[in-house]
Amino acid sequence: MNIRANVLDQTGHTTNTWDSDNLDEVEAARAQFTFLTGKNYSAFARGETGKASSRMRTFDPSVEEITYVPQLAGG
Numbered sequence: 001m002n003i004r005a006n007v008l009d010q011t012g013h014t015t016n017t018w019d020s021d022n023l024d025e026v027e028a029a030r031a032q033f034t035f036l037t038g039k040n041y042s043a044f045a046r047g048e049t050g051k052a053s054s055r056m057r058t059f060d061p062s063v064e065e066i067t068y069v070p071q072l073a074g075g
Helices: 023-038
Strands: 002-009 012-019 042-045 054-056 065-069
Touching (some): 002 023, 023 042
Parallel strands (some): 002 065
Antiparallel strands (some): 042 065
């Protein structure tokens, strides 16, 4: 199954895809999760149609789509 990851940032967004059946690609996606959440990005798994997305605190290679959102600065 192909998984999509969207990274939102100051340039707009970047989309990556990976195959959940390919162990090397899963490990690369896990590394991306670890790197981005370590940089204060929040990760959200897309909810089923009509349901809200949920925040991911740990990497889950079975979700269909992950969106990474940077921490927002308030003032």
